[in-house]
Amino acid sequence: MKDTYILGIETSCDETAVAIVKNGREIISNVVASQIESHKRFGGVVPEIASRHHVEQITLVLEEAFQESGLSFNDIDAIAVTEGPGLVGALLIGVNAAKALAFANNKPLVGVHHIAGHIYANQLMEEFQFPLLALIVSGGHTELVLMKEHGSYEVIGETRDDAAGEAYDKVARMLNLPYPGGPHIDRLAREGEISIDFPRAWLEEDSYDFSFSGLKSAVINKIHNANQKGITLKPEDIAASFQASVIDVLVTKTVKAAKQYQVKQVIVAGGVAANRGLRAELEVRFSETGIPLLIPPLKLCTDNAAMIAAAGTIDFEKGNRAGLDLNANPSLLL
Ligand code: KG4
Ligand code: ZN
Secondary structure (H helix, E strand, O other): OOOOEEEEEEOOOOEEEEEEEEOOOEEEEEEEEEOHHHHHOOOOOOHHHHHHHHHHHHHHHHHHHHHHHOOOHHHOOEEEEEEEOOOHHHHHHHHHHHHHHHHHHOOOEEEEEHHHHHHHHHHHOOOOOOOEEEEEEOOOOEEEEEEOOOOOOEEEEEEOOOOHHHHHHHHHHHOOOOOOOHHHHHHHHHHOOOOOOOOOOOOOOOOOOEOOHHHHHHHHHHHHHHHHOOOOOOHHHHHHHHHHHHHHHHHHHHHHHHHHOOOOEEEEEOHHHHOHHHHHHHHHHHHHHOOOEEOOOHHHHOOOOHHHHHHHHHHHHHOOOEOOOOOOOOOOOO
16 A cells, blocks of 8 residues: 655644654654743733744744655645634634645645644544543643544543643742743742642543642642741642542543543644653553553653544544635634
8 A cells, every 4th residue: 555645744833843654653753933032921822923923934944844754745635724722813824824735736635623633633643443541641731532443533521720831830930940841840849748738620520521720729829828827838749649630530531531431542642741750650550540541752742743643544544624814713612
């Protein structure tokens, strides 16, 4: 069978990324230009700045991805691009670049959901086994998704307020840590003790939904009350205790859902999947259940275009095509 080469483009937030993936599984090139340094001083992603950076970077990143691959446009079977969700102005840069490339080179175009991309980052490591449960934990999403076959997604649980990564970033800000705060909390947590009993939002007995805003408020109140009493809490202990609460809820619900749906594989995706505490706890708890667990390497956990090309390959093979009227959809559903 002929090999399939998909060009992936991702610009939904603050990374301009282009990649080429062979047969949906093999990374030929994977280039990511991060804008984190430009957003740091604002303590978060500034949409207008993100769009401007994408405009500046997209052609350079595209060129580098081709250079790294040794391929030319003739070798490409289709172009896959993140159409949503994300920042509309940022998404539009990628979508328009993809449309221009598809038109100029007469190649098919495929629109990809950003979360499907995060899920398919795992296929770059190992073949999926269905039914499969995906835990997606990123800056914008916290979801448990059941997949019975390629390209089919059933959301069985989601956050009712803040996403896990958002909670990490907000707590990091309270501790005066730079943006994005997740990796800093991760580092501090390893040095601290779980000495503060922060709440865990289990919600209803049978619910796989999540909620992290109560935990975030509990951390604010704890710091505020301590300050008023002149007590100094160790940031390491706050980080360790906060992280313990997040991990406990994420892992317990994932294990419960994996057992209930009798899945053959559990995969983890999104930026927070880079968290060392979460990875370690998932590994311990899933080794007890005997259900195979797959977590991508750090580079594939955060936003990249290889994951978009991998997910796009499934759509391409299914015959899904986008027209040149493809639009960015900031609130696209999975
Ligand atoms: O998937 P991602 O790169 O972008 C989105 O689609 O949101 O995720 C970014 C999020 C940020 O909130 C960041 O703080 C968090 O992932 N993150 C982490 C770690 N590395 C990144 N959170 C906890 N521990 C980490 N090691
Ligand atoms: Zn993401």
